[in-house]
Amino acid sequence: MSELIEAVIGSEEKGDLREFASFLRQQEKRYLLRNDILTAFSEYATNRQKPENFYKSSNLEKLIYYTQEIIREDSNLYLIIRPKIASQEVYRLTEDLAVDRITVQELLDLRDRFVNHFHPHEGDLLELDFGPFYDYSPTIRDPKNIGNGVQLLNRYLSSKLLQEPGQWQEALFNFLRVHTYNGVQLLIDERIRSQQQLSDRVKKALTFLNDLPNHQSYEEFRFELQTMGFAPGWGNTAGRVRETLEMLDESIDSSDRQTLEAFLSRIPMVFKIVLVSPHGWFGQEGVLGRPDTGGQVVYVLDQAKGLEKQLQEDITLAGLDVLNIHPKVIILTRLIPNSDGTRCNQRLEKVYGTENAWILRVPFREFNPNMTNNWISRFEIWPYLETYAIDAEKELLAEFHGRPDLIVGNYSDGNLVAFLLARRLKVTQCNIAHALEKSKYLFSNLYWQESEEAYHFSLHFTADLLAMNAANFIMTSTYQEIVGTPDSVGQYESYKCFTMPDLYHVVNGIELFSPKFNVVAPGVNENVYFPYTRHEDRIESDRDRLEQMLFEREDPTQIFGKLEDPRKHPLFSMARLDRIKNLTGLAECFGKSQELQAHSNLILIAGKLRVEETTDREERAEIEKLYRIIDEYNLHGKIRWLGVRLPKSDSGEIYRIIADRQGIFVQPALFEAFGLTILESMISGLPTFATQFGGPLEIIQDKVNGFYINPTHLDETAERILEFISKCDRDPHYWHEISQRAIDRVYSTYTWKIHTTRLLSLARIYGFWNFTSQENREDLLRYIESLFYLLFKPRAQRLLEQHMQR
Known part of the structure; x- marks a missing residue:
């Protein structure tokens, strides 16, 4: 029995547990998540007039704190307890307080019954278990490592x-x-x-x-x-x-x-690298702000530049200049024939500021040109990825005049393509998820059938499982991306055990203690994003043009709102208009606070201004919602909404202009895997308020070089921002103190030099591990291939058939 439960049952608090369990059985909700549980416990303690120490330090409080979920079935309560990071225990609590530990399989059956309201027949659902395949590799013991x-x-x-x-x-x-370069022996x-x-x-x-x-x-x-x-090297x-x-x-x-x-x-073993990022509009100009395009493009482009630079430095240090060796980095993405004024219809494009880094665009096969000639949402892209990998392999072999040395996948689709390519080419595979959709959409696996038409989570989550287990190593931006925090489950941890009712059970989806996981934070482009105080590096004409755009220019095609008083300190945010980025939540927070409106204007750079200009369903919904909020709270004259697509150089100067006016950057996402815009704003010198859900917890040190907010608590968020503004009014130096600490934080921890040096070191070490353990990995890769052809491919084919009818 769990020590947490035993401490309650073996004490005077046993009666409290009985009462609280009875209280839960009277609730309308039958499936409670952590916040629901904490709220219910608070209500129970208040209703029973419990003393403060009961709510804060009782054994029952400790049990409740570590309980992630409670499921009610008949008179039984099922407690999913997370006593420590990356660990889960499940117990059934009966009406008479009998406690039974239940297995993972029983938990998954329970969740199925909760959705389908019937008892599934035993043995008629596929179980996925990757656990045995990790027996050959070493395992981390301490979760902190x-x-x-x-x-x-x-x-x-x-x-x-x-x-x-x-x-x-x-x-x-x-x-x-074994190491050679173009047939020349090394080492x-x-x-x-x-x-x-x-x-x-x-x-x-x-x-x-x-x-x-x-x-x-x-x-x-x-x-x-x-x-x-x-030999040389x-x-x-x-x-x-x-x-x-x-x-x-x-x-x-x-x-x-x-x-x-x-x-x-x-060891000089990495000269040719592929960065895979198929979905979205991928280009160097005119793509930011489009659907499925945001930090992904910024990250991958900057990573490509940093890798080429670091590879060249490594080649020089290895003494390989004598062989006239030059590195090559290719960003593999999708060619979109109907490119809407972008360069996404160009097969090959050189990356600015590099000697030999390129964007290689490979088209999807024309199963239905009405679909494949146009942008396709990341949720609909799955049927094309296998043939895309086959076609991309030929293109890469031609461009490199041989095989690449390393393949790095980005996002779920890029990671699946990276697996298919690495398997065919027999090279080292690295995955970078950036964000796993399963964590972003509540109950997305339980109710996958209800959202399948819109999101196709059955394909998405299956692709994640295959790619993350196939990868030689996985890079994450933060620790909590893997295993969360003491009170929240990590993104990868959510794949450990879950069900997709009527499709399959995952009893062990990923080994969290595997040495394949490594935290390697991204950097920020220091040529574009730098402190506002570096006046000598700023271009006055750009500043004047962008100031006009931000605060004064009238252009109904791109700008909504005219400010009554442009001199107020700006609250600024820049992101895609989708539900997770939550810019509408920030607008509502601003609208509900008269005091915030008295001190500040709200400046948003986000997506489009009109629903008819987009085909993305989430963007359309958020556009409509933002207009409703502006009207409901009468924000006319206090908000500027710019529906513009900016080159990176302009976005860097915009942060600095906001800093010139002693503004604030707010990142209100409901969840943020990392948060490149946070780095960009901080290095520019902007005091930054960012969501407490996800990566910002590791970037920002609260009240030292930035601030956390809970974007679901609008009044509390407004109070935190107002507290900062009031402190700045009392002490004019305070804004500058936070500004300088934010700048120092980025330069000390988040540079592309640190990132690329670490990435290449990992590629070489895991390359050696892959070389020595290939025989042990073959059984895992065969298992993954089987699941690809038995699970993924038939569902992808069905989606393709739907696309053929459009």
């Missing part, structure tokens, strides 16, 4: 080198000699024929290098090293080559985690 998987992997690999030296030294030797050539010979030659080379000055160029002694069997100077060979020597003789990680991170 989740998301730092590479450290565990390095400890495991170095211990194997010590415990089974012959086998693992042979694996390391074989790994080093070690045929002169070194065994692991023992490698060890001997390393010592010989170190003796030779000890007589050379550290700064001596590799070109001056490369041929002496080659006679010993060492060890370093660009005598000092660098000596350091690298010393790491190898130590790894062979007495490996430790840090040395092995440092050595593997230097």
